[in-house]
Amino acid sequence: xxxxxxxxxxxxxxxxxxxxxxxxxxxxxxxxxxxxxxxxxxxxxxxxxxxxxxxxxxxxxxxxxxxxxxxxxxxxxxxxxxxxxxxxxxxxxxxx
Numbered sequence: 001x002x003x004x005x006x007x008x009x010x011x012x013x014x015x016x017x018x019x020x021x022x023x024x025x026x027x028x029x030x031x032x033x034x035x036x037x038x039x040x041x042x043x044x045x046x047x048x049x050x051x052x053x054x055x056x057x058x059x060x061x062x063x064x065x066x067x068x069x070x071x072x073x074x075x076x077x078x079x080x081x082x083x084x085x086x087x088x089x090x091x092x093x094x095x096x
Contacts, residue, residue: 034094041090045083052079 029037056063056075063072 038090038094041086041093043090045086045090048086049079049083052083 053076056072056079060072063075
């Protein structure tokens, strides 16, 4: 064994920075993993928006008759917000 390959006690006791550990852990994804992961989130976003809006239209009469304080506009906004969040995750997954 050479002397430079054996770590010293001081180097073993020294705590690593969290930022350095995260930097070392990042970047292990292959391109196909990014494409599949990003595509899954984007597909979920499209499916969530389309199915949510269609279900909302099917239930329009019941929602309006119920007198709930959450009307059609707020429910539609919620569906859109969820879909945009999933789309953002898909784009972020493709880029990062």
